[in-house]
Amino acid sequence: MASSDTLTGHRSIAHLLRDRAIDHADRIAVREGDRETSVRDLHDAARRMARALIAGGIEPGDFVVCWAPNITRWVIAAHAAWMAGAVLMPLSTRLKAREVGPLLEATGAKLLVTVGECAGTRLIDIVKAAYGAGTDRPFERLPAVRRIVRLDEDSSSAPGEVGFADFLASGEGVSDADLDAVIAGIDGDMLAEVMFTSGSTGAPKGVQLSHGQLMRAYRDWADVAALRAGDVYLVIPPFSHGFGLNAGILASAERGMTMVLMDIFDPARALDLILRHGITVASGPPNLYLALLDQRARTGAEVTTMRVCFIGAASVPMELLRRVRVELGVRRAINAYGLIEGCVVSMTRADDPEDVVSTTTGRPMDGVEVRIVDDENRPVPQGQTGEIVMRGYNVMQGYWGEPELTAAAIDADGWLHSGDIGLLEEHGCIRIVDRKKDMFTCGGFNVYPAEVENLLLSSGLMSAVSVVGVADRRLGEVGVAFVIPHPGSDVTAEALTAWARENMANYKVPRTFVLGTELPLNANGKVAKDVLRTSARQYSDAGQA
Template sequence: MLRDQAEHHPDGTVVAEGGAGLTLSGLRTAAAGIARGLIALGVEPGDRVAMWGVNSAYWVAHAFGIWDAGAVIVPLSSRYKGIEAAQLIEKTGAKVLITGAGPTSAPLAGLLPPLPGLRIVGPGMGAAAGPGIGRKTGPGVGSGIDSGIGPGIGPGIGPGTGPGTGPDEGTPGAGLRSLGAEVSEREAEDRALAVRPDDLCEIMSTSGTTGAPKGVMLDHAQILRGYWDWSEIVTLGEHDRYPVIAPFSHGFGLNAGLIACVLRRATMVPVPVFTPDALMSLISSERASVLAGPPTLFHRLLDELDRGSWDVSSLRVAICGAAAVPSALITRMVERVGLERMINAYGLMEGTVVSMTRSGDPIDVIANTTGRPVPGIEVKIVDDDGKEVAPGERGEILQRGYGVMRGYWNEPAKTAEAVDADGWLRTGDVGVLDEAGNLAIVDRKKELYIVNGFNVSPAEVESLLLREGSLAQAAVIGVPDPAAGEAGLAYVVARPGVTPDPEALLAWARANMSGHKVPRRVIVVDALPANANGKIDKRALRDRLP
């Protein structure tokens, strides 16, 4: 896909960042050079390569470099702390970690515990840069390679050089490209052209109910088909400018952002760290025409419009995801902003794109449903016995079709629990299909809750909290939150002889967990309620809500 786009539209700008642009030919050139560097490092077809950093042109170029090398990308959230990143690196057996800019000035790789055998590549890495990232680090820590991108040049685009056209120092992946000089262009091109549609493309981390994130396996064919269809319904095109707010480490940011823009030759504007205060300036300065996010994002946009005289006339399409969107919000967005369309959609990591509203749908359909299944996807609603229910009745949403994952990485038993012998994926979401086939999401069968658009597994947060050391038990539930939609509330029981400090626990959580996983509040209790099976009774905990 990248080669075809670069051949026919070489000068099309696909990434805009910091006043500079990355063209399709520049991306193709940068990716090929990065792939040669990865091959020189010993990366083989099918090997996993982790990518850790905020949204940037650097991230885009290295993602395509990983795919050019025939490898599988394992995105790590830039919000991750060391424990969280190490879990996914170890689970997938990643051979190389590429780090870009992080949300703070601290090198991301410096957060990691020792990981034997891991090769680390990133900008500005020297021998004194921190544990695990210098060439001369001790045994069992890992070795590192400077990307060649020095301070002041930025994550991938050097002012005045033009990525893919100027000297290595200003282009994405300069360090890997230097390393790859020993690998011939022909060898790297043969590697890229050997990638088949059913080869793995990405392993995405997903929250589960067991405490440890699972790795969702998706292949190239389902990603390309799913997000071509998504883009077609969204009407994403070469004249659009699309700020990608969702992290590239998230399925939506990577697939409905980075990949969709290259597929449709739209210009992506990577947003490294999103702040609501910068939203209006971003839309206005970048002349954004497509915007995707949760309903809270659009409420904020309208509030800012009411307070000032911002120019958002460039916006034409807005996309929400799997959430109830108040009818009044849609009406105000169309009338106040002048949108052509507002779209509601439903997807999940294990199933890619499931359903979307379409052009011409009335406001009540967009507000109350996620539309009809996309081409090639079947949806049905079943009761607790697995029997299909009538239209209008609630039940678990099952999905079947090309978008269903290949499985969970190295977890065949959990894969079999999620996908039955007939190919139906149990989504864990509760929904209703109306007579017209529109799907409404009404509840979640799993315990997951959603903070600012990110799924959070209570079991994972509980497992992390217990690492702090003062707790015997922890139980986390999702509760309504006006700012984030939902937030975590943790009930904890102390170890004998210990008196835990809720504020100290929260401080520890902030230092060791992604921000969206940190509970809003910690409540210390003498004991947790249990049901007849001896499991923690979270319904009883909800009844206790302060």
């Protein structure tokens, strides 16, 4: 488990926010459309909301759930929850009622902070349809939820609901001294967040993260990236995701950066925001940058302000690194590795050559130990593949209410088992091979889709590719490759098959190549492998490898 010795100089996130509000009071904290909010105004609003939380019966350790898109009031709610000593629990707006309800029940959440509608879905209404509308509380069959705070309304007359402005006003009976007394009682060992995993490998699990480990992890992340006060950060990942919340809201507050909010990635709008606001920092997977580069090429726009970009992937094509440097003016591209249960694990450094950034996720962070182990949990020789395990302050406090799952993930010696397959290079950098769950077996050989994807990209015949495994009667499983050819390309599936057979082991060659114009993406801009697996089923047992 993580230690309380986090070396950040602040007792809690609440203390950090208080000090940074003094340091950066007049800077712009958030830009949302044409609206600007200064650090001072953000901090004042968060204190008002924290007082309202206390007035509404929220005590340190209680859960405050935020289920909303990336808007300024989400940022205020996060700051307020941390100030009140509450446990912030973000939920993706893509979740449906039958996914949200069990999480509210499991945590006993008292307060739901949300909006009426998001991307065409009426969030509150779908939960009421599933769990019944209450008379004095929001939901009949979710009795723990006492109140809904509407971020999109200043007032609300619906049972159990209150508008944002009215909620802030309800805290006037709690003094600043009362709030300061609560803040004084918060320390680094207290829970700051419970982040629920996507549930792609089973029921969602609540990852518990403390104030201390989050402060250290994202201070070190910002230090390695040389982020600084005055940077303008295009925040695309949703706040419901660990990176959006912690590398977005927390790191921006700690460093004095301006967040420019974007709820759903659109390359045309992203380029407009970069040009209009002088974006200096951005983050996203390779396909996001490819779309942005294509948009820039179409418009002929000149990008001059981009200083740092995070391109998180097991492997980043060298050509992409060259293009972001030449066409977007990026001075430093960074690859990194992290997971909800382990915060930030590794990053490439400023002195790393481009091939290291392309093929590895860099060296472990200070205070984080990394090993590669076999299926018997024995360390393997340097350069040999195995499961990536880690130990240090970064390791989660466990899964909420799941001691058996926690024990399965963190062994008796404190090593967190990631489920990722990788190896340690001679220079100490981590090379990610694949996820255990993405690996499939073809004719008795393990096939790692990320490795196959990297080989295919090296052909120069495509701009993007994603590989999944499907059942095969003879070989057990075979690969299906979903390919996005370069614009104007006349490449065929037959040509790709021929190239693959010439350049990789036969068991790695995808059985089927499916050419298209785009890959399905999840809320974080990453390829939605589950959608591709469903689509790939139609190609099961089709022909011979």
